Amino acid sequence: MCAVDLTVILGPMKSGKSLELVSLLSPLQYTNVRHRVYQSARHVRDIGVVSRSGAALATVKTTSLAAALDEEVDVVGIDEVHMFTVEDMAVVRVLLQRGTRVVAAGIDLDHRGEMFAPVRALLELGPATVTYRRAVCDICRDFTAVYTQVLEHGEPMVRVLPPSTALPDDGTYTYEARCRDCAVLPATVTVPTQAFA
């Protein structure tokens, strides 16, 4: 894999983040590169990185990345990075300072359409590469989906949960990829319309 320090893969659900993570990291099992892939234990849908395309990668499930500091590895993969914490991104900083390569994937925008705090913290580390992926909008079928629409009882969830809330994928909610036109997001910001008149 390329010798960059921090690679970040972002996008809504179904945009192929897992597919890209598997593509980047699975060859490492055939090398002598010491590596470990962590996935948030809050992600309950799968036991590892499992792309809807079928590609898969074994992971260590964890609620904290602190354990990564005790491992002697050259490459650390992180899946569902939005489900970790800002403190975990401080762990990523230390890994990078040590010369460990880090590849992290996750959704960038939460149920409100606002950036997850740990993702913002990750971007503040100055990644060498950021890939923004898009999905096909599950409503209009344009290949322009940037949001993950949360549905509750089949309807868009417009109640506002705390920022950066990790949501289960266990049937409590359903999720759709949606473009800017089709997303129905909670109103969290009052836009002063005359400023744009």
Ligand SMILES: Nc1ncnc2c1ncn2[C@@H]1O[C@H](COP(=O)(O)OP(=O)(O)O)[C@@H](O)[C@H]1O
């Ligand atoms: N609405 C959609 N937009 C794009 N791909 C989709 C959609 N629904 C299903 N897919 C399939 O999902 C695959 C990507 O899934 P996955 O790697 O699990 O994405 P992510 O990790 O971003 O959720 C695509 O390659 C495609 O086969």
Ligand SMILES: Cc1cn([C@H]2C[C@H](O)[C@@H](COP(=O)(O)O)O2)c(=O)[nH]c1=O
């Ligand atoms: C919108 C939203 C989603 N989540 C969760 C739901 C899933 O478990 C993951 C994303 O899975 P992917 O298919 O691998 O992209 O994230 C969340 O925690 N918070 C949200 O706002």
